[in-house]
Amino acid sequence: MVYITSWDEFVERSAQLFRADPDSTRYVMKYRHCDGKLVLKVTDNKECLKFKTDQAQDAKKMEKLNNIFFTLMSRGPDADVSEVAGKEQTEAQPGKKGRGRKQ
Amino acid sequence: MVLLQPDPFLNELTSMFEHSTEKGTVWVTLKRSSLKSKVQRNKMAAAGEPLEYRCLIRATNGKKTISTSVGPKDHQRFQASYATILKAHMTSLKKRERKDKKKVPGADKKEGGSKKPKRA
Numbered sequence: 001m002v003y004i005t006s007w008d009e010f011v012e013r014s015a016q017l018f019r020a021d022p023d024s025t026r027y028v029m030k031y032r033h034c035d036g037k038l039v040l041k042v043t044d045n046k047e048c049l050k051f052k053t054d055q056a057q058d059a060k061k062m063e064k065l066n067n068i069f070f071t072l073m074s075r076g077p078d079a080d081v082s083e084v085a086g087k088e089q090t091e092a093q094p095g096k097k098g099r100g101r102k103q
Numbered sequence: 104m105v106l107l108q109p110d111p112f113l114n115e116l117t118s119m120f121e122h123s124t125e126k127g128t129v130w131v132t133l134k135r136s137s138l139k140s141k142v143q144r145n146k147m148a149a150a151g152e153p154l155e156y157r158c159l160i161r162a163t164n165g166k167k168t169i170s171t172s173v174g175p176k177d178h179q180r181f182q183a184s185y186a187t188i189l190k191a192h193m194t195s196l197k198k199r200e201r202k203d204k205k206k207v208p209g210a211d212k213k214e215g216g217s218k219k220p221k222r223a
Binding site for chain 2 (some may be wrong): 031
């Protein structure tokens, strides 16, 4: 049972694991509110990667990972993930407000 | 194992989170599946039909298990709602402390004021 310490490594290896064997790879999330702990596991029944945390910032990162997995699983392992660029496109519009001249 | 539609599944998931705040765990599993038996899959592959894959999502609190299957069309909407539910419930995780923000030690109420010199 390998606990990965680096988030980025966990994401990288999970994606690799999934692409190598999409039919047997699964992603499990366990959350305990009373302990304030979150554990993520990705396995293809041969190899297992785990990540545990108690940090709120990791919950946000996990949401991005969820998006990646949803995309990969429903569209197929060759789906273009690009860190779910959809969100970034909507945020990329800078709000160019006119310089309000108060007169 | 109860197979639900995505929306009732989300409702049930929410109530699972709510019920397990004091004690208990919520597990959520994501797996890709075509939801067809091996025989059917082989037949489809032989006939040249493209297999349609869906994302199988299972949730359990140890006692009850619910599941749903999400296809590529509904996955965007589902994942947005799912993310909202998670954000709303994962409140017991620690906030990141960059610097140890020492709260103002002035929380001590004015103790000096208790000593009032008695003046005759």
